[in-house]
Amino acid sequence: MPRVLVIDDDESVRGAIEALLRPENCDVVLAENARRGAELFGTSPFDVVMVDIFMPGMNGLETIKDFRRADPEMPIIAMSGFRFRSAGMPMPDFLKIASELGATYCLSKPFRPQQLFEAIDVCVRLPAQRRRAVSVRT
Template sequence: MLLDDDASVCAALQAILATQGIEVVTASRAHAGLHALKQSSFDIAIVDIFIPGMGGLDAIQMIRQLLPSIPIVAMTGFRLRPSRNPSMDFLQLAIQRGATYGILKPFSPNQLSHAIRESLAGHSPVQPTPAPEAEYRT
C-alpha cells in the first residue's frame, strides 16, 4: 500500500517497485488507504507524512492500531531548517507514532529498497537512530 497525494510520486514509486516484482496499490487520501488496508492483505505500507485531510502521522497511528504487525515506511520531502527545537523532526514523530522506517524525499531506488528490506526484516520499534544518508529507522 502506497499512500501519497502526488500522482507523479506514486507513478515513479510504482515503476521502481515493479522492476523488483512488487505490486503496488496506491491511495491519495488516508481514508482511502485505510479502507484498502481493511479490504486486502498487504506486506508493507509506505506513507507520505504530508497528505491532505487526515495527515500521514495520524494515518500511521491508525494503521498501527488496525494492523499492529505491518511494517510502515514513512516518507517526506519536508526538511526543517536548523532549529533549537529537535522535537520537530517529522520522521522521528512518524516513528514515535508507529512507523518502522523513515526516509527523506528525494531518495534513490536503492534507498527505497533498503528501507523496504529493513522494514520487512521485522526490526522491533526502538528509539529512532540516524541511518545512512537521509534515512531514519527503528
C-alpha cells in the same frame, strides 16, 4: 512477492515508487490520500505500507497511529519531503515523530532507489515481533 500499499497525495511520487518497485517483483497498490489508503488497508492484506507525512485531510502521522492500532505488526515506511527549517523558527522533526508513533522505517524525500529497496527489504525480512523496533532514518 511483497504487496506494498503506497499512500501519497503526489501522483508523481506514487508513479515513481510504482515504477521502481514493480520490476523488483512487488505488487504495488496506490492510494492518493489517507482516506483511500485506509479503505484499501481495511479490505486487503499488505506486507508493507508506505505513507507520506503531509497530505491534505488526514495526515500521515494520524494514518500511522490508526494503522498501528489496527495491525501492531504491520511494517510502515514513513516518507517526508518537508524541509522548512530555520534557526528563527525551528520545526519538529516529523520523521522522528513518525518513528515514535510506530513507523518501522523513515525516508526523507527525495530518496534514491537503493534507499527505497533497502527500506522494503528491511520491512519484509524483519520478524514480526521486531517490526516496530527498527525505525531507521535516511
